[in-house]
Amino acid sequence: MNFASRFERRVRRTFTLYLGAKIALAVLVLAVSAATFTVTPTSYTAELGGAVSVNNKLTGIDKGFARSATAATANGVNCGNNVTFTTNPGTTVTTDVTSNDYVYDIQIENTTLTPTSTCYKVLLTLTPSSGVQTIYGPLYIATSSTFLAWQPLDAKFDVGTTLPASPFSFQIAVTCQSGTCP
16 A cells, blocks of 8 residues: 555646646746737938038028928919018928828028029929939029028928839929029
């Protein structure tokens, strides 16, 4: 009987350890699967601004592409209905903008060399890798009859719901239309 009794205790102890290990493992699996995982998205932006070569005695700062939060009505549609450089901050010349479309923004300033009472046409040309160009605009901006330099305005172009696949290029053309053309 001694042998049977020892065998029974050993089996009971082994079974108890085995069952205890399974219960502990099940509790760990439940604890890990019930844990909360937090994913933090990271956004990267390449270039916020850059120097732009604008002729006609004006300067330009590339403000890039962004989604429009609100719609806007076109203004500056011809030289007779242009947007004039003023001392008011936030002066904008724009094409028709649809909410949530991509908008390209360039800040243009007059300089100490910019002639007065002159109208300029601004065009945006997008060229995807396929080579098929799309032209946006024109927008018309003008200097006032009095000399005031370093007055910025933003020229904004609605380019639609999607941007071309990368890589693509864009070009801003500012040409003198009337007045004292440099």
